[in-house]
Amino acid sequence: MEVRLTPEILSLVDWNSPLDDPIRMQFITLKSSLLPDHPALTLDSLGEKDDSPVPGLVHRYPGRALFLATSICPVYCRYCTRAYMVGPATGSTQKLPQKPTRARWEIIFQHIEQHNDIHDIVVSGGDVYQLPPEHLRMIGERLLSIPHVRRFRIASKGLSVNPGRIIDPADAWGKTLIDLSNQGRKMGKQVCWHTHFNHPKEVTWIVKKAADHLFENGVTVRNQSVLQKGINDDFATMSTLLKALADINIQPYYVYQHDLTRSVEDLRTPLKDIMKLDKELRGTLSGFMMPSFVVDLPGGGGKRLAATYDSYDEATGVSEWSAPGLPGPKGQRMYSYFDPRPLPATVEELRQLREQQDLMHKYRSTRTEDFVKVEEGVEVKLREENFRASEGSLSYGFHATASA
Numbered sequence: 243m244e245v246r247l248t249p250e251i252l253s254l255v256d257w258n259s260p261l262d263d264p265i266r267m268q269f270i271t272l273k274s275s276l277l278p279d280h281p282a283l284t285l286d287s288l289g290e291k292d293d294s295p296v297p298g299l300v301h302r303y304p305g306r307a308l309f310l311a312t313s314i315c316p317v318y319c320r321y322c323t324r325a326y327m328v329g330p331a332t333g334s335t336q337k338l339p340q341k342p343t344r345a346r347w348e349i350i351f352q353h354i355e356q357h358n359d360i361h362d363i364v365v366s367g368g369d370v371y372q373l374p375p376e377h378l379r380m381i382g383e384r385l386l387s388i389p390h391v392r393r394f395r396i397a398s399k400g401l402s403v404n405p406g407r408i409i410d411p412a413d414a415w416g417k418t419l420i421d422l423s424n425q426g427r428k429m430g431k432q433v434c435w436h437t438h439f440n441h442p443k444e445v446t447w448i449v450k451k452a453a454d455h456l457f458e459n460g461v462t463v464r465n466q467s468v469l470q471k472g473i474n475d476d477f478a479t480m481s482t483l484l485k486a487l488a489d490i491n492i493q494p495y496y497v498y499q500h501d502l503t504r505s506v507e508d509l510r511t512p513l514k515d516i517m518k519l520d521k522e523l524r525g526t527l528s529g530f531m532m533p534s535f536v537v538d539l540p541g542g543g544g545k546r547l548a549a550t551y552d553s554y555d556e557a558t559g560v561s562e563w564s565a566p567g568l569p570g571p572k573g574q575r576m577y578s579y580f581d582p583r584p585l586p587a588t589v590e591e592l593r594q595l596r597e598q599q600d601l602m603h604k605y606r607s608t609r610t611e612d613f614v615k616v617e618e619g620v621e622v623k624l625r626e627e628n629f630r631a632s633e634g635s636l637s638y639g640f641h642a643t644a645s646a
């Protein structure tokens with residue numbers, strides 16, 4: 243992922259102590275903190291590309307669809323689950339961009355219009371905060387005009403990373419959202435904003451002013467956080483964040499277990515941690531301020547409460563899940579989530595794992611069939627080990643061999 247930041251985010255980093263700063267850690271990578279990826283990490287861990295009947299529309303669940311309006315964001319988060327499309331291509335990663343064009347959106351609108359089982363739309367990306375207000379209005383009014391669409395949500399990080407835009411009288415984005423919310427209310431439809439705060443430092447005085455403005459004008463705002471190691475995975479930080487959000491009338495909605503996204507192994511936490519946090523926080527907050535702690539199942543199984551796994555072996559870090567509410571084969575199969583690998587025991591082990599990972603990144607793939615390449619007469623073989631439990635033991639690692 244490229245690095246892209248707003249002045250707001252840059253100003254929140256404690257530059258006297260950037261190494262442990264929870265804002266810096268979310269956006270700016272340090273090679274020294276990177277850990278080798280778990281073999282199950284991929285660029286599109288939720289399998290969205292496989293559930294897209296037309297480019298830029300993920301239609302996976304009954305009744306709902308995800309409209310990817312653009313692939314640009316005001317910031318690029320290291321842990322983004324849509325790294326397969328968000329931001330420009332980098333030296334190691336090709337992207338599947340979703341250009342913000344009317345022609346592409348028209349195909350999406352037509353698909354929604356033709357499927358009257360779709361009642362609920364998430365408008366995301368990328369981030370529609372990067373669209374001009376007139377494009378936001380055009381998308382919103384078109385969705386409101388479709389009789390069977392009963393509600394839509396704008397999924398945007400804008401409120402946390404560039405809140406000034408909402409209260410700037412010269413900028414019509416906030417007013418457009420308010421207008422859409424009011425229009426929807428008159429039609430008996432809900433238009434709301436799902437935003438994304440991860441740490442209490444992000445709830446600044448400007449955020450408060452912007453959130454107050456939206457509240458005064460009747461816009462419903464909910465928050466989705468991602469649980470991240472060293473950033474918000476402790477009781478005090480998460481509790482402070484949830485209270486700070488509730489105080490400005492942003493409803494804590496979800497806290498996500500980290501997706502199996504590539505190159506952010508250092509930020510992942512084991513499943514047992516999210517369940518512990520859920521248990522500790524419950525009872526300390528009013529029920530309506532308590533978010534759902536969820537795992538978005540790899541491969542498109544959808545969001546499940548973290549404590550509702552079918553099996554979980556803390557020793558191996560493998561949890562298995564079913565999603566019986568999903569139609570067709572998705573409702574029949576099992577889904578696996580993998581905790582982060584144990585930290586390498588020695589510096590030498592870490593060095594070897596990093597060398598192997600560099601090879602994998604060089605070949606821009608984690609697919610097993612791509613692990614055999616020929617380079618300058620040397621055949622380089624990377625063999626993915628079976629990372630599932632095998633005869634009572636589990637191996638998380640890779641083997642790399644080179645032969646002339």
Ligand code: SF4
Binds near residue numbers: 314318319321368399
């Ligand atoms: S703002 Fe959202 S979509 Fe954009 S990079 Fe961050 S997590 Fe990904």
